[in-house]
């Protein structure tokens with residue numbers, strides 16, 4: 694299963710440390726005891742994963758719902 698996030702902003706995101714544009718990469722996210730791949734903005738230089746605010750705040754509720762529906 695995979696989770697679709699709105700990453701339309703991600704093209705403009707830059708790593709604050711490296712000053713390089715972030716790339717979208719599948720990252721395994723662990724949540725509620727489940728692990729699933731999510732497309733996340735990642736810095737190609739330092740590997741830092743940027744968690745969009747929407748994901749941190751609201752979207753996880755949707756993910757939780759999706760998992761429960763399964």
Ligand SMILES: [Zn+2]
Pocket residue numbers: 708709710711712736737738739740741
């Ligand atoms: Zn970086």
